[in-house]
Structure formats: structure tokens, C-alpha cells
Amino acid sequence: MLGEIAREVGLGRETFLADLASEAAQQETWTDFAIAQRAGIRGFPTLLGGAAEGGRIRLVTQGFQPPRSAS
DSSP: OHHHHHHHTTOOHHHHHHHHTSHHHHHHHHHHHHHHHHTTOOSSSEEEEEOTTTSOEEEEEESOOOOOOOO
16 A cells, blocks of 8 residues: 555555665654654654654644634
8 A cells, every 4th residue: 555655656566665665764754753762652643843853842732633723
């Protein structure tokens, strides 16, 4: 399914799938999971703000939030 979506947006299907299965992509995914865990993420969607490289990451919002009305 992801390969087909990649193809539809103009990426090479096989190249995309190979990149997705690569060790680098897997490591990046585990790094992102670790960042989420340290930030206390327990649900989605979640928005974080900050610098990932040695900086401080803060929770902006977690879970569905209705839009604020303009005042």
C-alpha cells in the first residue's frame, strides 16, 4: 500500500520500499520512538516543538483538539 502511495506522488515504488526497509530508516524510526517516549507521548495525534539534536523538546498538544474559535 505504501509503495502504491509513493508511486502516486511521483516516487519510484521499488526505491521507496527499499529505502523504507533500510537499516537507516529503521534506526531513525527507533530514535523517533525514543524521543516520543521521553516526551511522555501516550496518544496520537501529538505535536512536539523544539530541537531534537541535543535541544529540549516540549509537548504542544496531544490527542484530538477542536479548533479554537476566533475572538
